[in-house]
Amino acid sequence: MKVTVEDPGPIVATLRIESDAPGCAKLVRRVRVVDGFDHVELINTTDKLREQKPEGVYFGFPLNVPDAVSRIDVPWAVVEVDKDQMRGANRNFYCVQRWVDLSNEDYGLTWVTMDAPMLQYDPIKIALPFGAEHWRTRFTPGSHIYSWTMNNHWECNYKAYQEGQITFRYALRPHAQGYNAVQAQRFGRNVCQPLLAVQADPAKPVIEPLLKLRGEGVVITSIRPSRDGKALMVRLFNTADDDRQVKLHWSKPVGTTWLSNPMEQPKAKMPAAKTLAKFEVVTL
Incomplete structure (x- = not known):
C-alpha cells in the first residue's frame, strides 16, 4: 500500500x-x-x-x-x-x-x-x-x-x-x-446534481433564476416546454416527512399558472400558496 x-x-x-x-x-x-x-x-x-x-x-x-x-x-x-x-x-x-x-x-x-x-x-x-x-x-x-x-x-x-x-x-x-x-x-x-459554473460578465447584472420556491422541503424536479410548445411544464415534489406549503416566485412576468395532470391538461388555477402532502408530486 x-x-x-x-x-x-x-x-x-x-x-x-x-x-x-x-x-x-x-x-x-x-x-x-x-x-x-x-x-x-x-x-x-x-x-x-x-x-x-x-x-x-x-x-x-x-x-x-x-x-x-x-x-x-x-x-x-x-x-x-x-x-x-x-x-x-x-x-x-x-x-x-x-x-x-x-x-x-x-x-x-x-x-x-x-x-x-x-x-x-x-x-x-x-x-x-x-x-x-x-x-x-x-x-x-x-x-x-x-x-x-x-x-x-x-x-x-x-x-x-x-x-x-x-x-x-x-x-x-x-x-x-x-x-x-x-x-x-x-x-x-x-x-x-452539482451547480454548473458558467462564464459571467461583471459589467452585467446577475441573472436571476427563472423560478424560485418559498417552502422548505419542496423542490423543482423539472422545467421543460410543453409538448405543444405553448407553455412551460413544472414538476414539484415534497421531499419532507409531512405536509409543506409552497409559493412560486417568477423572475419574469408569466401568464396564468395552472395545476395540471401528467397529460399536460390544465385543471385548476394555481393558488397563491399550495400545500403538498408527504411525497406528493404536483405538475404545473
Whole structure:
C-alpha cells in the first residue's frame, strides 16, 4: 500500500491510497475534504481485470451508528428498510437512487452514491446459486453497508465480465440529532446534481433564476416546454416527512399558472400558496 498527499490544502486536501485488490491490477482510493464543506468525499478507481467466473465487487462501509434506522432514497419516496417492505420482498440487496441515511435518535450519517446504485447490508447474502433458503425473510439492518459495484452473476443479457478503469464516487455527511428528510434530500441532490459554473460578465447584472420556491422541503424536479410548445411544464415534489406549503416566485412576468395532470391538461388555477402532502408530486 502506498499513501501520498495529492492535494495539501488549505482549500482542498486529498489523500491518495494505492493498493492491490482482488481481481484488479490495482485499486486507487482518494479521501477528500474541502474547506467549508460538512462532508467527506471518497473516490475509488478500480483497474479491473477480466474475470468470467462468478464474482461480485463490493466496497464496504463499516459505519458506527448504534441502533440505526436505515432509510433508502428511491424515486418519489423513501423506504425504511424492512418496516416498509411487504412479506416476501427482496431483502438481500436494494437499489438506491441517491442516498441512504443511517440514524438513531441522537445522531446519524447520510451516505451518497453517485455511480453505483446497488446496496447490501452486512453480512453479504447471495441466493444465486445456493437456493431460496439464502434469501432473507425479515431482518434488522445495522449500519455496516456494502456498495455493490459490479457482478457477473446474471448471464442473460449481461456481459460476462467487467474490465478496465472504473471510478465510483461517494460522499458521507455525519449529522447531529436524528433523521431529517429535508436535509438528507438536499445533501443527496447537491452531490448528485452539482451547480454548473458558467462564464459571467461583471459589467452585467446577475441573472436571476427563472423560478424560485418559498417552502422548505419542496423542490423543482423539472422545467421543460410543453409538448405543444405553448407553455412551460413544472414538476414539484415534497421531499419532507409531512405536509409543506409552497409559493412560486417568477423572475419574469408569466401568464396564468395552472395545476395540471401528467397529460399536460390544465385543471385548476394555481393558488397563491399550495400545500403538498408527504411525497406528493404536483405538475404545473
